[in-house]
Amino acid sequence: xxxxxxxxxxxxxxxxxxxxxxxxxxxxxxxxxxxxxxxxxxxxxxxxxxxxxxxxxxxxxxxxxxxxxxxxxxxxxxxxxxxxxxxxxxxxxxxxxxxxxxxxxxxxxxxxxxxxxxxxxxxxxxxxxxxxxxxxxxxxxxxxxxxxxxxxxxxxxxxxxxxxxxxxxxxxxxxxxxxxxxxxxxxxxxxxxxxxxxxxxxxxxxxxxxxxxxxxxxxxxxxxxxxxxxxxxxxxxxxxxxxxxxxxxxxxxxxxxxxxxxxxxxxxxxxxxxxxxxxxxxxxxxxxxxxx
Amino acid sequence: xxxxxxxxxxxxxxxxxxxxxxxxxxxxxxxxxxxxxxxxxxxxxxxxxxxxxxxxxxxxxxxxxxxxxxxxxxxxxxxxxxxxxxxxxxxxxxxxxxxxxxxxxxxxxxxxxxxxxxxxxxxxxxxxxxxxxxxxxxxxxxxxxxxxxxxxxxxxxxxxxxxxxxxxxxxxxxxxxxxxxxxxxxxxxxxxxxxxxxxxxxxxxxxxxxxxxxxxxxxxxxxxxxxxxxxxxxxxxxxxxxxxxxxxxxxxxxxxxxxxxxxxxxxxxxxxxxxxxxxxxxxxxxxxxxxx
Numbered sequence: 001x002x003x004x005x006x007x008x009x010x011x012x013x014x015x016x017x018x019x020x021x022x023x024x025x026x027x028x029x030x031x032x033x034x035x036x037x038x039x040x041x042x043x044x045x046x047x048x049x050x051x052x053x054x055x056x057x058x059x060x061x062x063x064x065x066x067x068x069x070x071x072x073x074x075x076x077x078x079x080x081x082x083x084x085x086x087x088x089x090x091x092x093x094x095x096x097x098x099x100x101x102x103x104x105x106x107x108x109x110x111x112x113x114x115x116x117x118x119x120x121x122x123x124x125x126x127x128x129x130x131x132x133x134x135x136x137x138x139x140x141x142x143x144x145x146x147x148x149x150x151x152x153x154x155x156x157x158x159x160x161x162x163x164x165x166x167x168x169x170x171x172x173x174x175x176x177x178x179x180x181x182x183x184x185x186x187x188x189x190x191x192x193x194x195x196x197x198x199x200x201x202x203x204x205x206x207x208x209x210x211x212x213x214x215x216x217x218x219x220x221x222x223x224x225x226x227x228x229x230x231x232x233x234x235x236x237x238x239x240x241x242x243x244x245x246x247x248x249x250x251x252x253x254x255x256x257x258x259x260x261x262x263x264x265x266x267x268x269x270x271x272x273x274x275x276x277x278x279x280x281x282x283x284x285x286x287x288x289x290x291x292x
Numbered sequence: 293x294x295x296x297x298x299x300x301x302x303x304x305x306x307x308x309x310x311x312x313x314x315x316x317x318x319x320x321x322x323x324x325x326x327x328x329x330x331x332x333x334x335x336x337x338x339x340x341x342x343x344x345x346x347x348x349x350x351x352x353x354x355x356x357x358x359x360x361x362x363x364x365x366x367x368x369x370x371x372x373x374x375x376x377x378x379x380x381x382x383x384x385x386x387x388x389x390x391x392x393x394x395x396x397x398x399x400x401x402x403x404x405x406x407x408x409x410x411x412x413x414x415x416x417x418x419x420x421x422x423x424x425x426x427x428x429x430x431x432x433x434x435x436x437x438x439x440x441x442x443x444x445x446x447x448x449x450x451x452x453x454x455x456x457x458x459x460x461x462x463x464x465x466x467x468x469x470x471x472x473x474x475x476x477x478x479x480x481x482x483x484x485x486x487x488x489x490x491x492x493x494x495x496x497x498x499x500x501x502x503x504x505x506x507x508x509x510x511x512x513x514x515x516x517x518x519x520x521x522x523x524x525x526x527x528x529x530x531x532x533x534x535x536x537x538x539x540x541x542x543x544x545x546x547x548x549x550x551x552x553x554x555x556x557x558x559x560x561x562x563x564x565x566x567x568x569x570x571x572x573x574x575x576x577x578x579x580x581x582x583x584x
Binding site: 162163166167170171193196197200201203204205207208209210211212214217218221224225228 | 454455458459462463485488489492493495496497499500501502503504506509510513516517520
């Protein structure tokens with residue numbers, strides 16, 4: 001489904017465009033200028049975006065979209081960062097978490113100290129090459145658009161949740177240091193436990209919002225219970241989970257355990273016949289196509 | 293369904309019996325002693341308990357049961373309190389919240405300062421005669437026994453939830469003072485808002501427990517959303533909700549709004565045909581029988 005939208009009235013896209021154009025460089029081919037910055041700044045754009053993942057369902061679609069948009073516009077307008085992470089600061093204006101999505105691996109969103117947010121940017125803690133054994137399974141519980149948008153929800157949580165304040169001031173700083181250390185040391189049990197605890201605590205803060213926000217549903221909770229049962233049965237941490245602002249589960253495991261975890265998930269949540277016919281899932285727990 | 297149980301091995305019941313027997317007085321009729329305390333202390337008991345409400349489903353069945361048991365045993369053993377609330381301290385040893393259930397109206401469970409819990413007791417803030425216009429509707433979402441018992445759940449939350457610690461130390465003391473004032477002033481909007489926020493925050497702390505505890509389900513959340521919609525539509529606080537350690541909703545309103553709230557609830561959650569046939573519910577929102 002392709003739908004044309006007038007982006008002149010989309011404030012966030014315009015913010016991103018303005019910031020990119022202000023940093024336009026000279027387009028060059030083999031060292032010679034083909035389009036000087038002065039001309040490039042006057043270029044208008046037509047954006048065509050295609051997404052193979054559920055949109056606005058809590059699977060970071062806006063983060064992916066704005067990260068891709070900023071990366072591509074920076075290429076078109078020949079933008080060079082004057083400080084590392086400058087592009088992530090622009091992506092953040094489209095969607096907060098988009099700043100992180102410009103990099104692979106483990107990325108920290110550093111809040112920064114400036115009132116205007118100009119130093120709020122992403123910092124890559126470890127590249128995607130650091131821990132290739134870590135693998136993700138996305139269990140799409142619902143691809144419906146969520147009732148509360150992430151940004152609106154976060155604004156309401158900041159205004160009304162006393163637990164969120166405590167979480168932001170006290171809990172998260174300590175956890176961030178611990179999870180970065182665990183990631184760098186490839187300590188899966190510690191990394192998994194902190195991730196699960198932090199996912200639960202984020203959703204706890206949503207529930208403490210007034211009126212409360214519920215992103216997870218009964219199926220999400222069954223996935224959580226199943227992951228804990230997998231770990232209990234194995235007597236070690238085989239898998240972990242995390243849920244963004246939606247009901248869909250991100251289940252993660254080391255590559256050596258991935259097939260086992262997927263098999264258990266498929267046994268408890270058999271895919272609809274339609275998906276089996278399309279060949280997206282092969283019985284027995286192997287996946288043929290579809291992103292991870 | 294009647295089931296006989298050997299209570300000699302039920303630690304909590306034995307605790308309650310021991311405490312009651314130690315306080316046995318002389319049974320009297322018209323001023324003359326019929327059974328002296330020394331004999332009464334040797335009496336053994338057979339307890340027959342009957343409950344018309346779902347048990348262990350988060351509807352305070354253990355609180356009701358132990359409150360009733362302590363009240364009745366105190367009568368049998370002619371116990372007189374040496375300090376007000378002494379019986380509630382005994383009930384607390386059966387089930388924490390049972391201490392509150394010995395009184396009507398608005399009751400505070402005062403934690404106390406003694407390590408052995410001997411001064412942890414209930415204090416009646418206002419009697420049941422203070423605010424007769426306040427009415428409760430119990431919406432039984434599920435009468436199945438819950439997966440995590442309240443006591444076990446609370447122990448795990450105390451051990452693992454950082455949010456619960458903040459809630460207990462900082463949030464609850466302030467809220468308790470505010471809700472007591474609202475109850476005494478019969479300020480329904482304030483009373484309702486604090487109750488809803490506190491219910492949500494209790495469930496948030498459960499979710500922040502590791503592994504997480506989920507008492508509410510998708511139906512519970514639909515009841516919550518519906519109450520907020522009823523209030524939004526009316527432009528005032530018509531109803532509130534609170535959920536104990538289970539999925540079942542306690543929806544409260546002033547008597548003048550009760551019929552309206554019940555009608556909306558029944559429209560969105562039509563009762564099963566079986567209940568209609570039994571005559572428990574009359575179409576149109578009026579209730580014929582069943583406790584509130």
